[in-house]
Structures are given as structure tokens and as C-alpha cells.
Amino acid sequence: MASNALNPFFSGINIPDKYFCDRVSETKSILETLENGSNIVMKSPRRIGKSSLIKHIFSQKEVKKKYNTFFVDVFGTKSMDDFTREFGREFMRSSSAKRLSGRKGLLRMMQNPYAQINVSPDGALSGFRVGLDGGVSPVVSLPKIMETLEKSRKPNIVAFDEFQTIQEYPEKAAAILRGYIQQMNNTRFIFAGSSRHMLNRMFEQYNEPFYHSSSSFNLGLISVDAYVQYCREMFELFRKQIDSEAVSFVYELFSGITYDMQKVMHETFFLTRRKGIATISTVKDALAEILSSYDQDFRAAFDQLQNQREKNLLVYVALQGQASGLTSAATLKRFNLDNASAVQNALKHLCSDESNLLVKFGKASYKLNDKFFELWIADQYGILESKYNAALSQFKGDPE
Ligand SMILES: Nc1ncnc2c1ncn2[C@@H]1O[C@H](COP(=O)(O)OP(=O)(O)OP(=O)(O)O)[C@@H](O)[C@H]1O
Numbered sequence: 524m525a526s527n528a529l530n531p532f533f534s535g536i537n538i539p540d541k542y543f544c545d546r547v548s549e550t551k552s553i554l555e556t557l558e559n560g561s562n563i564v565m566k567s568p569r570r571i572g573k574s575s576l577i578k579h580i581f582s583q584k585e586v587k588k589k590y591n592t593f594f595v596d597v598f599g600t601k602s603m604d605d606f607t608r609e610f611g612r613e614f615m616r617s618s619s620a621k622r623l624s625g626r627k628g629l630l631r632m633m634q635n636p637y638a639q640i641n642v643s644p645d646g647a648l649s650g651f652r653v654g655l656d657g658g659v660s661p662v663v664s665l666p667k668i669m670e671t672l673e674k675s676r677k678p679n680i681v682a683f684d685e686f687q688t689i690q691e692y693p694e695k696a697a698a699i700l701r702g703y704i705q706q707m708n709n710t711r712f713i714f715a716g717s718s719r720h721m722l723n724r725m726f727e728q729y730n731e732p733f734y735h736s737s738s739s740f741n742l743g744l745i746s747v748d749a750y751v752q753y754c755r756e757m758f759e760l761f762r763k764q765i766d767s768e769a770v771s772f773v774y775e776l777f778s779g780i781t782y783d784m785q786k787v788m789h790e791t792f793f794l795t796r797r798k799g800i801a802t803i804s805t806v807k808d809a810l811a812e813i814l815s816s817y818d819q820d821f822r823a824a825f826d827q828l829q830n831q832r833e834k835n836l837l838v839y840v841a842l843q844g845q846a847s848g849l850t851s852a853a854t855l856k857r858f859n860l861d862n863a864s865a866v867q868n869a870l871k872h873l874c875s876d877e878s879n880l881l882v883k884f885g886k887a888s889y890k891l892n893d894k895f896f897e898l899w900i901a902d903q904y905g906i907l908e909s910k911y912n913a914a915l916s917q918f919k920g921d922p923e
Pocket residue numbers: 533534535536538542543544545546567568569570571572573574575576717781782783785
């Protein structure tokens with residue numbers, strides 16, 4: 524049986540170059556923008572490949588040679604303190620930091636008391652209060668990090684991933700950070716995030732602190748042609764093959780979402796013998812494995828729903844793939860849904876951060892956030908095969 528350790532379809536965001544798919548023009552364009560002295564706001568829907576792309580760019584030989592790079596994951600931080608700690612940790616970890624300040628300098632910084640930033644109600648910086656950090660890990664203050672970056676011989680690129688998170692802090696974080704970032708000449712920033720709406724508000728509304736301070740970069744899907752070629756090459760590296768139409772089937776079924784496709788390809792690769800050829804049928808076997816591995820989780824998520832109305836709605840949207848007109852009289856009647864405002868509330872809850880099962884798009888259309896959950900529900904209702912057929916007819920129906 525094939526070993527998982529020898530699988531070119533990686534999960535996680537640190538993907539060796541050899542197994543990384545495309546993104547050639549994106550890498551070039553992002554580097555050119557940074558080179559021109561602009562910061563970048565990188566946006567895309569969830570799970571397309573923002574974080575992996577930044578890591579990929581940072582791992583390029585010429586980038587390593589030219590820049591010090593820092594990748595700060597802001598996700599899960601709740602305050603400026605958390606942010607500073609996360610930034611400090613990456614700063615200390617990075618080999619760039621060691622080069623920047625030397626061992627002695629680093630030790631001095633680690634012993635530095637932690638500077639807390641005071642902000643006046645209008646968001647302006649009003650000075651620093653210095654106190655001792657109570658945390659276990661060493662903390663470098665934000666001014667110290669920025670100051671060291673500015674003094675470095677090589678220019679720096681700092682990426683803040685899931686940057687929209689700072690909007691949730693109790694402090695006026697955008698104003699604080701802008702105060703620093705505006706003054707920095709030796710450091711370029713990449714602000715990446717998925718929450719399009721929030722990022723847009725931060726960077727495009729004129730009264731917000733980051734207004735027009737950065738170039739916008741919308742990361743699109745990997746093209747179907749590039750993905751087909753990539754998958755075929757990955758299989759061939761291990762003396763296996765995959766039919767182009769099996770890859771197109773996955774692309775169509777998952778609407779080009781990188782995370783989902785890579786998960787299916789990982790399993791498809793695993794199920795393909797050395798010298799064997801993966802087909803659409805292998806992909807379906809891989810999907811069956813994946814859906815059954817999620818069985819407990821999806822069952823639990825379904826059981827946790829507040830009431831039958833929410834369950835009915837979720838099933839309805841899953842079976843449809845995407846649905847609109849959910850509060851129309853005909854839909855209410857057909858699915859035993861009582862009244863429009865109760866349905867509105869249920870939809871709101873299903874889309875909320877807490878539940879996160881549905882996503883709203885367009886005016887009032889909905890789809891499941893997780894395509895695997897949609898397929899699992901379809902399987903429970905015996906229509907999985909017809910979902911597969913719909914995806915197949917999409918690209919087979921193409922006269923080309
Ligand atoms: N170019 C690529 N080649 C190979 N795999 C990739 C590529 N881009 C992304 N992936 C895979 O897809 C998954 C999702 O990518 P990533 O986490 O970078 O997306 P994201 O847009 O940052 O997602 P999120 O919105 O969840 O933060 C990763 O697990 C990664 O392994």
C-alpha cells in the first residue's frame with residue numbers, strides 16, 4: 524500500500540516548491556509591487572491559498588537573499604498585547620532577527636521590559652507605559668521590533684495573516700499600527716485576510732486609518748488547466764498517472780477551492796497503486812473515504828442545530844447546492860417551514876460565526892460553507908451520485 528509520507532499533495536501551508544501548484548504570475552506580481560515600495564492587501568475567499576502563497580514567496584531563493592521575511596499569524600489574537608506577543612515570537616524565531624540584532628542584542632531585547640502602548644480615545648498614540656510582562660515567553664515590544672527592522676541592512680517583508688482580526692480588538696489597533704507603518708521605509712507589509720468585507724472597510728473607506736495605503740491584490744482560483752497539469756505531474760513524479768477528466772471532475776465539484784481539491788487529490792493519490800491510473804471512479808472512492816472519515820463530526824454538527832427548522836433549511840440548501848428564495852411562500856410550504864421571519868432568524872444563525880454552516884452570497888442566496896458537508900448530506904439522502912453527475916455534465920457538456 525502507498526505510504527502517506529510519500530504523498531505530493533500536502534496539507535498545511537508550508538509546501539515544498541516541488542509540490543507547489545502554479546502561482547507563477549501571482550508571485551511575480553506581488554514581488555514587483557513590494558519592490559516598488561508599496562504594501563499589499565491580499566484578499567480571497569476562504570481556503571484558496573493566501574497563506575501558502577505568502578510562505579511560498581518567502582521561501583524563494585532570491586527573496587531570501589534580498590529580504591528578511593516575517594510571517595505573523597494574527598488569527599486568534601484578541602488584543603494589541605496578543606498581537607505584539609505573536610509578532611515578537613515570529614521576530615525572535617526568525618533567523619532574520621538573529622542576523623538583525625546579533626546574539627547580544629537579542630538577549631538584551633529579551634530582557635527588555637514590555638512596553639505597553641497607550642492610545643487616546645481618538646486612536647492617536649499617546650506614549651508608552653513601561654511595565655513588566657507577566658507572560659512566560661519573552662516579549663519584545665512593538666517599538667523595539669519596528670526600530671530594529673528599520674535599522675536592518677536588508678529590507679524586510681512582514682506578512683500579517685488574517686489581519687482583519689485586529690478589528691475585533693478593544694484598542695484602536697488600525698490607528699496604532701498605522702502610526703508605525705507610515706513611518707517605515709525599510710519594511711514592506713502584506714496584509715492578508717479572508718473576510719473581504721472587513722478588509723475592504725479597513726483599506727477603502729476614507730475615514731479608516733489604512734485608506735489607500737496599500738495596493739490591493741485579489742487572489743483568484745488556480746485555473747483548471749494549471750491544476751490538471753499540476754496533478755498529472757505530481758502523479759508522474761511517483762510513477763502513477765491520473766486521467767485529466769478525473770482532475771477536471773474534482774475541480775468542477777469543488778468549484779476550484781484549493782483546500783478541498785488538495786484533500787481529494789491526497790486521498791486519490793493514496794488509493795492509486797504504483798504504475799496505476801487514477802480515474803473518476805478512483806476519485807469517487809477517495810470521496811467515499813473522506814466523507815466516512817467526517818461522519819461523526821458532521822453528525823454531531825447536525826445534531827447540535829437549535830431546532831428542526833434549521834435542520835430542514837440546511838438539508839434543503841445542501842440538496843440544492845445553492846438556494847435562494849428561501850422565504851417564499853412556496854418554499855415555506857414545501858419544506859414545512861412555518862413563517863418567513865422565523866426562517867430569516869434561522870438563516871442568520873446558520874451563517875453566524877458561531878455556527879458557520881451556511882454562507883450568504885449575492886442578494887439572498889445561500890450555500891454550505893463546507894462542500895464536504897454538502898456532499899455528506901446528499902449521501903444521507905441518496906442523491907450523492909446525482910451531484911456527481913451534475914459536476915460531470917458541467918465539463919463534459921462543454922463542446923470544446
Ligand atoms: N499553490 C498551491 N499548491 C499546492 N497546494 C496549495 C496551494 N495553495 C494552497 N494549497 C493548499 O490548500 C490549502 C489552503 O491553502 P491556504 O491555507 O494557503 O489558503 P488560505 O486562503 O490562506 O485559507 P484560509 O482562508 O482558510 O486562511 C492548504 O492546505 C494548502 O496545502
